[in-house]
Amino acid sequence: MNYLIAVLTNRFQVEAAYTALEKENFPKEQINILGQGYKSADDFGFIEPNKQAGKQSKKLAWVIPFGFAAGYAFNLLSGIEIFSWAGSIGNHLIGGILGAVSGGLGAVLVGGAVGWTVGSGDALAYRNRLNAGKYLIVFKGTEAQIREATRVIRQFEPENIQGYTEPVAA
Structure with missing residues (x-):
C-alpha cells in the first residue's frame, strides 16, 4: 500500500x-x-522512538558476555587487586562483572542512540x-x-x- x-x-x-x-x-x-x-x-x-531504542539495545545485549570475558582477561593479565579480601580468583570475577556491566552500558547507550535517531x-x-x-x-x-x-x-x-x-x- x-x-x-x-x-x-x-x-x-x-x-x-x-x-x-x-x-x-x-x-x-x-x-x-x-x-x-x-x-x-x-x-x-x-x-515510537523509545520503543525502537529499546529494541536496538536488546539486539546489542550479546556484548555483555564478551564484556565479562574482556574484564576477566584484563584483570588476569594486569593483576590489579580490586579488593584485597576477594583473593586472586575473586578479583578476576569482579573484573569480569565490571566488564559485563560496561558491555551492558554500551549496549544501552549505543543501541538506544541508534534506535532513537535512526530506527524510527x-x-x-x-x-x-x-x-x-x-x-x-x-x-x-x-x-x-x-x-x-x-x-x-x-x-x-x-x-x-x-x-x-x-x-x-x-
Missing part, C-alpha cells in the same frame, strides 16, 4: 485539504488527519511537527490515487509532502 503524508500549518488548511479530497470522491477511510483534536501519532501507529525513520520528524501544533493529512491508496491526491493537496501549499510505500512482509 502507498501513503502520502502532507504537513499543513493550521487546522483550516488541513480541513480544506480533507474536504477537497472528499470532493474528488476518495473514500473517507483512505484519509486521516493527525493533530490536536484529531488522531494522535500513537493512534495512527507511527513508530521519519516518524520522529512527524511527531515533532505534531508537537509543534501542526497537522498531518495522511492519504492511503494506490499509486494512481496517490498521484491524484498529491495534485489536490499541493494547492494548499503544504510545508512538506512525502510519499511512502509500505514494505511487503516477508
Whole structure:
C-alpha cells in the first residue's frame, strides 16, 4: 500500500485539504488527519522512538558476555587487586562483572542512540511537527490515487509532502 503524508500549518488548511479530497470522491477511510483534536501519532501507529531504542539495545545485549570475558582477561593479565579480601580468583570475577556491566552500558547507550535517531525513520520528524501544533493529512491508496491526491493537496501549499510505500512482509 502507498501513503502520502502532507504537513499543513493550521487546522483550516488541513480541513480544506480533507474536504477537497472528499470532493474528488476518495473514500473517507483512505484519509486521516493527525493533530490536536484529531488522531494522535500513537493512534495512527507511527513508530515510537523509545520503543525502537529499546529494541536496538536488546539486539546489542550479546556484548555483555564478551564484556565479562574482556574484564576477566584484563584483570588476569594486569593483576590489579580490586579488593584485597576477594583473593586472586575473586578479583578476576569482579573484573569480569565490571566488564559485563560496561558491555551492558554500551549496549544501552549505543543501541538506544541508534534506535532513537535512526530506527524510527521519519516518524520522529512527524511527531515533532505534531508537537509543534501542526497537522498531518495522511492519504492511503494506490499509486494512481496517490498521484491524484498529491495534485489536490499541493494547492494548499503544504510545508512538506512525502510519499511512502509500505514494505511487503516477508
